[in-house]
Amino acid sequence: MTDKGLNKRMGDLHEEYIANLFGQRQTRGSGNQWRDQMDSKHDRTTCVFAFANDGKSTLGKSIGVTRAMWAKAVEQAGGERPMLTLRFYADASLTKADIDLAVFDALDAAEMREAAELWHKTKPLLEALAEKRPRCIPVLVELARRLLDEDA
Incomplete structure (x- = not known):
């Protein structure tokens, strides 16, 4: 599997897991639609704590979170609460995640x-x-x- 194929598979598995875990709807094309951004989201009209998620996954040792990344999540959340989810896979088989984290505003927490x-x-x-x-x-x-x- 090419690096591009592996990265897509990592992202797809992570997005599906998070959407199921949080009871969210996965967005089309991993949020690449201008009217439906982010990877998955709740509907703020039916949910008190409605989050819009942007997931990042890696086989590496770190995932950087930048101010720009957070600003983009805030903008693209479209009224839902922004959340970044970070997944560290154990190995290239992608059958096990070592760590799954969620990053969101401390006031929301x-x-x-x-x-x-x-x-x-x-x-x-x-x-x-x-x-x-x-x-x-x-x-x-x-x-x-x-x-x-x-x-x-």
Whole structure:
């Protein structure tokens, strides 16, 4: 396999893996369409933490992340949160990745952590209510909708 063929295969495998891992839609042509850039993305109208991903993969020892690379990801994310994913393959068979990393804005990480902590605290209460008083769930859902509408 030529270097060009190997690089394409590395990229294709990585893009497919990330899209499946994050539940994203893969873009056509690896994001080479002006109206649908990046490798894969969520839809911000249906997802709170919607990311647009640009993947980089290598058999080498390093992958450089530059300001220009990040600026391009921000621009091409088109409203979704930009993310770079970095994959280090173990060998040219491409059957095993040694390391898979995701790079995204620290503010996004803090927001996700806050949401996860809130869910962690809320989930047992909601589960207990659903178990003990299932008829109260529609009332709680309606109350939550009203509170959210007030904030909007």
